[in-house]
Amino acid sequence: MNSQIKEIHQQLVSKQITCTALVQEKLDLLKQNTHNTVNSLLEDSALEAAAKVDAKIANGEEIGLLEGIPFGIKDVYMVQGTYTTASSDLLKKYKSAYTATAIQKLLDAGAIPLVKENCDSFGHGSSSENTIFGAVKNALDETLVSGGSSGGSAVNVAKDYTVFSIGGDTGGSIRQPAGYNNIYGLKPTYGRISRYGIMAYASSTDCVGPLAKSIEDIRIVLNVMSGKDGKDQTTYASDEILENAITSVEGVKTVGYFKNFIESEAIDPIVKADFLAAIEKIKAKGIEVKELDFFKSDTLVSTYYTLAMAETASNLSRLDGTNYGNRIEDKNLKETYAVTRSENFSEETKRRVVGGNQVLSQGFSDAIYLKGLALRDQISENFEKDFEEVDIILSPVTPAAPPVIGDSLKDPLAMYLSDEYTVGFSLGQLPTLTVPQGTVTGLQITAAKRNEEQVLKFANFLKDTL
């Protein structure tokens, strides 16, 4: 199966390239790039690690599959000793004191981190424009947004600056930029990969996941990062997904899609036509396709944002400049907190924190927050029923092509509503993969909880079918 990781591994082992030359080449590309994907480069540590890999190869020692493979990390992950800014003013000089579990597993496997990647500040955005490092420009057209919030990660993979990158997905933040830049991006089942060491946005839907150029690379990286972790008690143990388990589409007999997604007023006619054409090709392969009923898009988006804002208001309350961050002193403690937060949070982050505190406050909590929780339960129950009828749910990633840089910031409501196809699967905590086929921004493949194997299997089928 096509795999950039395996290809590079082979080149290293056969001494066609050195790891140092490979890492240097990628670092040079990252330094010269004009897409604003880099928050900080990990140059010294990367070259040091590469030299060790070269020494092992020169000594005739065996190296692991991920050993020496250069990768990128969204700048919301703790990696000890590196700046971890969340693309924010508040944390622009903050250094990680420890390393996130998912990243540590990759380091233990020998992968080499090159870069902390630009993203929307604290994950708050769908365009990677809400950042102090400049808007991330789309890999295919620099006038367009990269998507978000893991925009820098998606562009780095699409441009081959990194072999794979690790993003974070709360409501679509891996899947949507993957779609906007024509690569693969996986949001695994909630709990499959430890969240320990990722800066919390909305803890009940935050997921760690890989972005890469091939299904096989997604599988390899997913297997390494998965597993139960005592530091995140929402994690569960999972089996390794084997390569030969995802090569045949056997077991996928019925595919469903949400009728109202396709009949939405917001969908671009070309995206709609392309999606329906993809459905016809799937039917032609003998797979049964069912139309499914689902919640209205505005209900999905509103439920997601109500809960995500409530959770981010709580999670970000710790950021007050006391122990870390860009503290701004004022006349008393409360004023110091308020000025520090007012001056250092972006407008979008403030909007979400204020919205969250609104729905959690007396009088609003019953009418909005608790109702939002009840709606999420119903959405999840709906998915459970759907997966009794179908093996896979297929959907577009976004209703339209990426917007021009600058447009999303002018209209926050439009930005929230553009997440209509991704947020439902986050609320359901389901494994969902963006594939770069089918529509201009790809397709999403979703399976029942913990069934990433089915998702990857169907992705392979689509690669050969569309």
Add this chain to the structure above:
Amino acid sequence: MTVDILSSIKGAKPSESVNQLFDVIRNAHPTNNNAANNVNINAVSVSDLREDVVVKSGKIEREIIKENFPNEKDGYLVVSKVIED
């Protein structure tokens, strides 16, 4: 309490865009108005709780925590102000 106080953000006001999202929820009719959270069960079972042990942080970790502290004077970490109320 107003949202600017609740959020510790000076002059903060509810956003019109966000209020439109909340209105959708306000007008929604969930079949069950009490979230039982019986679908997404993520809590760990009491029989599977991790050991309650103290793990001492490493030297590098302690150094970075000190380095991140916003203010330092004569070897002491300086807090912003004393809590008055």
